[in-house]
Every structure is written in C-alpha cells, then in structure tokens.
Amino acid sequence: MRMIPGRDAPRIQLPAVDGSSFDTRMLSGRPYMLSFFRFASCPLCNMRVRELMRRYDELAPGFSIVAVFASPLAELQRFTQTHAAPFPILADESKRYYREYGIESSVRGFLRGMVLRLPTALSGMLRGYLPLKWHGSLTTMPVDFLIDRNGVIREAYYGRDDGDHMPIETVPQFSALRD
Numbered sequence: 001m002r003m004i005p006g007r008d009a010p011r012i013q014l015p016a017v018d019g020s021s022f023d024t025r026m027l028s029g030r031p032y033m034l035s036f037f038r039f040a041s042c043p044l045c046n047m048r049v050r051e052l053m054r055r056y057d058e059l060a061p062g063f064s065i066v067a068v069f070a071s072p073l074a075e076l077q078r079f080t081q082t083h084a085a086p087f088p089i090l091a092d093e094s095k096r097y098y099r100e101y102g103i104e105s106s107v108r109g110f111l112r113g114m115v116l117r118l119p120t121a122l123s124g125m126l127r128g129y130l131p132l133k134w135h136g137s138l139t140t141m142p143v144d145f146l147i148d149r150n151g152v153i154r155e156a157y158y159g160r161d162d163g164d165h166m167p168i169e170t171v172p173q174f175s176a177l178r179d
Helices: 043-058 073-080 096-100 109-114 116-124 170-174
Strands: 013-015 021-023 032-038 066-068 089-091 143-147 155-160
Touching: 013 089, 021 096, 032 170, 043 073, 043 116, 043 170, 073 089, 109 116, 143 170, 155 170
Parallel strands: 032 066, 066 089
Antiparallel strands: 013 021, 032 143, 143 155
C-alpha cells in the first residue's frame, strides 16, 4: 500500500555506505527527502544521486536527503564510493522498507524508462554504472518522499518509470519551508 501525505513516515534503520548505522530518528526535528532507488549499479539511479549532490548547496540549512537502495551493502559501497555524497546512502538488501513504504514494481515502467531515459542511462554507463550483474529488481520504480520536521510525509512522488523522480526544483522549495 502506498504511503500518502499526512501519514507519519515509518522509522528506518539501515547500514550506510560509510560503515555507520543510520536511523531516521537522527533527523528528528529536521525536514528531509527520502528517496528509494533500484539497485547499486543502476545507471539512472546513480545519475539522480549525482544530480542531488550537484544541487545540495541549494537546500536550506538543516535539510537532508536520505537515499535507499535495494542492494547488499558491499555492492552499494562499490558503486557509490566515487559519489562522496553529503547525505546518507543506505542499503536495504531485504527490501523491508520498500515493502513498508509501498514501493512498487512495473514492467511497463521499466520498458518506458528504457525508451525515455536512454541518454541518461548511457551517460551513467559511460561513468561505470553498468547493470551487467545486480542484486535487486529491474522493475522497481523510484519513489521520493518529502518529510517535515515532525516526521510527517508532506509529498509522495511515485515514479512512472525507472528514471522518473520528483522534479528537482521541488526539493529546495520544500527545504525552505518553515512549517
């Protein structure tokens, strides 16, 4: 079942690529974006992480991003080591939180993304994100949540294809809100 705006965001506790354990309770009292991606070597996912990193300085102080991948930690570390992201990147190998947050799969969305997102996918592949071997599902659709300082989901964006995310301009706008 999809998570909808107005509901409390379920707590997440997962290993992070930096070797730490991450808990969303660490963000208590702070707004953040929670993004669910496919698997560690997904070119579209890694290109989105790079985009979020490029735009990170546009976010209000105290705002954070949390990226979750359906991959084993070691694999995620291998593919994200070049990012040096200023936000946590987490491994949910068992997809526990994918189920809890209602992350969906779609063969149609996967095929649509192959057509619509080909230039981005090729760019990611040229950067070394090659989905030749992966742990996870090709058909997992991305989802972005904007969560307020009280831990309430304010926006939920369920991607229509494997590269469809919340418009990047929405994130800095939300980060600047004080309520």
